[in-house]
Amino acid sequence: MKNKILNTLRRFLPFLGVVVAFAIHRLIEDSDEHPDAEEAYYTWILYFFLVATFILGIVSTFIKKLKKSLEYSGAFWGGVGIVVAIIDIVIGKFALFPVLFFPKYDNILAQFFEGYEIILKCIWHSTKLLVTGFLYGSGFGFVTGVLLGFNKKFNYWINPYIKLIGPIPATIWIPISLTIFPTTFGASVFIIALSVWFSVALMTSSAIQAVPKAYFEVSRTFGASSAFQIFRVGIPAAMPSIFLGVFYGIISAFLALMTAEMFGVKYGIGWYISWQKAMLVYSGVYAGIIVIAVYCMLILTLLFKLRDKILNWQKGTLKW
Amino acid sequence: MVTENKENAKGAIHIENLVKTFISNEGDTVTALNGVNLDIPAGSFVSLIGPSGCGKTTLLRQIAGLAEPTSGGVFVDGKKITKPGADRGFAFQQATLFPWLNIRDNISLGLRARHVYKEHKQDVDEFIETVGLKGFEKSYPHELSGGMNQRASLARALVGHPDILLLDEPLGALDAFTRMAMQDEIHRLWEKYKTTMVMVTHDVDEALYLSNYVVVMKARPSKIEQVIKIELPFPRARTQDTFVLYRKKILEILNFAGKIPEPEYYL
Numbered sequence: 323m324k325n326k327i328l329n330t331l332r333r334f335l336p337f338l339g340v341v342v343a344f345a346i347h348r349l350i351e352d353s354d355e356h357p358d359a360e361e362a363y364y365t366w367i368l369y370f371f372l373v374a375t376f377i378l379g380i381v382s383t384f385i386k387k388l389k390k391s392l393e394y395s396g397a398f399w400g401g402v403g404i405v406v407a408i409i410d411i412v413i414g415k416f417a418l419f420p421v422l423f424f425p426k427y428d429n430i431l432a433q434f435f436e437g438y439e440i441i442l443k444c445i446w447h448s449t450k451l452l453v454t455g456f457l458y459g460s461g462f463g464f465v466t467g468v469l470l471g472f473n474k475k476f477n478y479w480i481n482p483y484i485k486l487i488g489p490i491p492a493t494i495w496i497p498i499s500l501t502i503f504p505t506t507f508g509a510s511v512f513i514i515a516l517s518v519w520f521s522v523a524l525m526t527s528s529a530i531q532a533v534p535k536a537y538f539e540v541s542r543t544f545g546a547s548s549a550f551q552i553f554r555v556g557i558p559a560a561m562p563s564i565f566l567g568v569f570y571g572i573i574s575a576f577l578a579l580m581t582a583e584m585f586g587v588k589y590g591i592g593w594y595i596s597w598q599k600a601m602l603v604y605s606g607v608y609a610g611i612i613v614i615a616v617y618c619m620l621i622l623t624l625l626f627k628l629r630d631k632i633l634n635w636q637k638g639t640l641k642w
Numbered sequence: 643m644v645t646e647n648k649e650n651a652k653g654a655i656h657i658e659n660l661v662k663t664f665i666s667n668e669g670d671t672v673t674a675l676n677g678v679n680l681d682i683p684a685g686s687f688v689s690l691i692g693p694s695g696c697g698k699t700t701l702l703r704q705i706a707g708l709a710e711p712t713s714g715g716v717f718v719d720g721k722k723i724t725k726p727g728a729d730r731g732f733a734f735q736q737a738t739l740f741p742w743l744n745i746r747d748n749i750s751l752g753l754r755a756r757h758v759y760k761e762h763k764q765d766v767d768e769f770i771e772t773v774g775l776k777g778f779e780k781s782y783p784h785e786l787s788g789g790m791n792q793r794a795s796l797a798r799a800l801v802g803h804p805d806i807l808l809l810d811e812p813l814g815a816l817d818a819f820t821r822m823a824m825q826d827e828i829h830r831l832w833e834k835y836k837t838t839m840v841m842v843t844h845d846v847d848e849a850l851y852l853s854n855y856v857v858v859m860k861a862r863p864s865k866i867e868q869v870i871k872i873e874l875p876f877p878r879a880r881t882q883d884t885f886v887l888y889r890k891k892i893l894e895i896l897n898f899a900g901k902i903p904e905p906e907y908y909l
């Protein structure tokens with residue numbers, strides 16, 4: 323019985339967290355050092371989450387899966403509410419840091435509410451770059467890796483060059499690629515593709531070389547062709563590490579994207595941040611950082627979902 | 643009567659002066675096979691028995707064509723073996739199933755490799771049942787016990803209906819009862835398909851229960867010590883007294899017969 327009450331309480335901890343954040347925000351006045359926002363955006367958001375977390379707590383009573391996961395993660399989300407409240411006190415209420423560089427919530431949220439159009443445009447632009455560059459990079463990287471892994475001649479002639487070029491941060495090539503490619507779009511795609519290419523190629527080739535010899539011997543006793551050995555034995559066996567290469571690849575692609583955007587490209591999240599910084603609108607910088615954080619998290623979640631689908635035979639060996 | 647399945651023309655093995663040496667990591671030369679000569683008639687059941695490290699696996703791998711001989715050679719039906727082929731199935735000492743495939747896909751992968759899966763679909767199910775893995779088709783190797791994996795590996799070698807089956811301690815990881823049941827299955831399959839069987843085993847009784855010939859090998863230098871023809875009709879009984887003489891002979895060759903101490907008389 324006691325346990326049951328405790329578990330119910332756990333499911334309402336996120337709600338309690340929002341209540342704390344709300345109470346602090348309403349009870350203490352904002353410091354007047356902060357410029358005022360047009361509207362009380364932060365209060366709106368808090369209202370929204372008050373309702374949302376409360377409904378979540380109620381609804382989870384009836385959905386078993388949600389109930390279990392909320393009983394586990396409820397405390398964490400409650401804690402998030404407290405952290406948000408503490409930041410509010412330090413920055414919004416008492417302005418303990420220079421307000422120019424540490425704007426209060428209302429002003430950061432204003433960037434979203436008032437400038438969502440340009441932010442969405444930037445997200446779209448970055449996505450286009452990232453997806454195009456990533457597809458080219460991982461495609462070529464995979465092919466290079468497979469050739470390096472299986473073809474001794476290719477390995478002999480090409481591998482040293484790859485070892486030489488690969489570790490150089492792709493962003494070093496930005497000035498050169500900007501002059502070679504007719505458009506900045508092409509140049510950025512190239513830079514992103516280059517950074518993905520290396521990690522995918524490297525992980526793929528080393529993974530293929532590390533496939534136990536016994537697997538190939540087994541398939542040879544079937545009378546399997548070389549193509550069969552490559553595509554049905556070598557590559558599937560190497561898949562977990564190839565995935566890791568893709569994972570590292572997307573992280574370096576993201577880095578390359580941000581750097582490329584801060585250099586010559588117009589639009590994009592990276593560009594947005596450096597633009598806001600140039601105008602000394604730090605609330606915009608924070609808005610950009612929040613966008614990047616959420617964006618990265620979404621991509622990684624997607625990637626891990628994909629991995630669970632493709633590699634469901636080795637469930638739970640890598641945790642995020 | 644000795645069943646030698648003479649009607650089956652395929653799967654005769656002829657081994658001629660086969661030498662296989664390895665260079666160890668320290669640079670020493672290890673002679674794993676030191677001039678092996680052996681003739682295995684098509685359709686016979688041969689057991690290889692001998693101490694660990696005497697070259698049994700090496701010999702099977704030579705017949706399979708997985709490694710080049712240092713000198714001499716293996717001939718199957720008169721043709722020199724240079725590479726592996728689907729006419730020779732191999733059940734490895736370690737199960738070596740592919741972890742990314744479920745049991746059914748593991749067993750049928752060889753058929754897919756030769757593009758004959760469609761025709762032999764029912765065979766896959768038959769062999770899954772034979773090795774007692776029905777209901778586990780969708781499981782992955784890491785979800786099953788070592789013995790179950792070994793049985794799956796056996797089914798994988800059997801399903802392609804090779805002329806020659808090379809079995810490297812196929813029942814090593816099984817408990818005594820499953821092992822006896824599997825011995826019966828192997829015997830039944832051998833009678834049914836008249837496959838030439840070459841099986842490595844450490845179990846003298848297993849060898850006696852199943853084989854036409856027991857090849858006794860010795861280490862340092864690795865070679866065949868003696869080939870014993872088991873002149874007992876099938877079906878055989880595990881309890882039959884006639885095994886005793888053969889067992890004695892084999893153990894004597896391997897120097898494991900042991901001695902009863904001379905009785906001491908106190909008068």
Ligand SMILES: Nc1ncnc2c1ncn2[C@@H]1O[C@H](COP(=O)(O)OP(=O)(O)OP(=O)(O)O)[C@@H](O)[C@H]1O
Nearest residue numbers: 664665666672674693694695696697698699700701
């Ligand atoms: N790839 C290799 N490289 C070096 N030496 C090897 C290699 N394969 C086998 N040997 C050596 O050849 C000898 C015979 O090995 P083999 O595996 O054939 O023995 P085995 O009779 O199958 O033993 P077990 O009963 O333990 O399986 C051993 O001394 C082993 O060290």
Ligand SMILES: [Mg+2]
Nearest residue numbers: 698699735810
């Ligand atoms: Mg062995």
